[in-house]
Amino acid sequence: MVVLVSGARGQLGQALQFISGNYPEVNFVFCDSSQLDITNFEQCEAVFNTYKPNFCINAAAYTAVDKAESEPDKAFDINTNGAQNLAEVCKAHQTVLIHVSTDFVFDAYYANGIAYYDREKRLPLKSTFGLLETDVPFPSGVYGLTKLQGEQAIQSTWNKHFIVRTSWVYSEFANNFMKTMLRLAADRDSLSVVADQIGTPTYAIELAKVLMTIVMAQSTDMNNDTKYGIYNFSNEGQCSWYEFAAAIFELSNIKIDLQPIPSSAYPTPAKRPAYSVLDKTKIKDNFGVEVQDWKQSLANCLAKL
């Protein structure tokens, strides 16, 4: 069985490379952006013609949330056109596409036990706790919008897909919030971090394992069309970015003056969701996935540094 991974040099791509030895029956083909530029349809076709993958995991994306506000065309080209290209070549080759998306397709707001999408209009979501795959997406920035459009491009092109929405991904690989906090703490005595954006950190290694759980389950029954669709996956529990930072410092024994601040005190080009906790019932029920508490996973990751 051949599993092609695009975006192999990124955080998730490196996590997939790290766990690939656990799957001796799988022939992995890891392509970085120079070997497979997902915005280049001809290159996608050529790579698929060479390797004839049974599964394609798309770990390639434009992930610079703030920069996307001033580079919307580039973000759209990678996150939407790139997803569309992969869906088309997957369809031509009958390859199952595993695509990764984001909690930032939502801009939810949680108040008094009710989650709303569109925090200004206060339109209620179906969820009572955690955003469901069936909740109405409502991105607040270019990154989230282009990721949502990428999901939609896949849905309208090729039915044999799994779209896995995840959140706040960190790891020992590439760039992420955990590494930013550790870097800043090395230079500063104090830090201020927003405390009014609530979500769930996700360890990239665990995300990579879950993607492979889906691959392995589907590979045993390739004619089963019942499980395709959107799934949520993050670690268990919830926190603010401030609480995430506090846990990073506590578990690393770093003493720093860490201050909770409102988002208004940390202006950024892109607006981020106030609430983006993902409900994971569907992935647990369909694939028997067991989800670890975010703080335990963070401790496991920090222990590797």
Ligand SMILES: NC(=O)C1=CN([C@@H]2O[C@H](COP(=O)(O)OP(=O)(O)OC[C@H]3O[C@@H](n4cnc5c(N)ncnc54)[C@H](OP(=O)(O)O)[C@@H]3O)[C@@H](O)[C@H]2O)C=CC1
């Ligand atoms: N990071 C996070 O917190 C979260 C990420 N996600 C999603 O998870 C997935 C993986 O993210 P993550 O690994 O963290 O992201 P990274 O930014 O670490 O990696 C993305 C990779 O995509 C590659 N890439 C960019 N453009 C292209 C292109 N045109 N063709 C091929 N490859 C390209 C980059 O290559 P190069 O290095 O050469 O530029 C980079 O290696 C993405 O879909 C992202 O949207 C979802 C929720 C949270």
Ligand SMILES: Cc1cn([C@H]2C[C@H](O)[C@@H](COP(=O)(O)OP(=O)(O)O[C@H]3O[C@@H](C)C(=O)[C@@H](O)[C@H]3O)O2)c(=O)[nH]c1=O
């Ligand atoms: C560095 C820093 C950030 N912040 C805030 C800004 C922001 O609201 C929040 C997170 O910061 P970052 O910009 O590092 O994280 P950000 O790039 O917004 O992370 C997002 O990335 C994309 C790819 C996703 O899909 C999301 O799930 C999410 O992980 O913390 C502070 O308050 N203080 C700080 O010193």
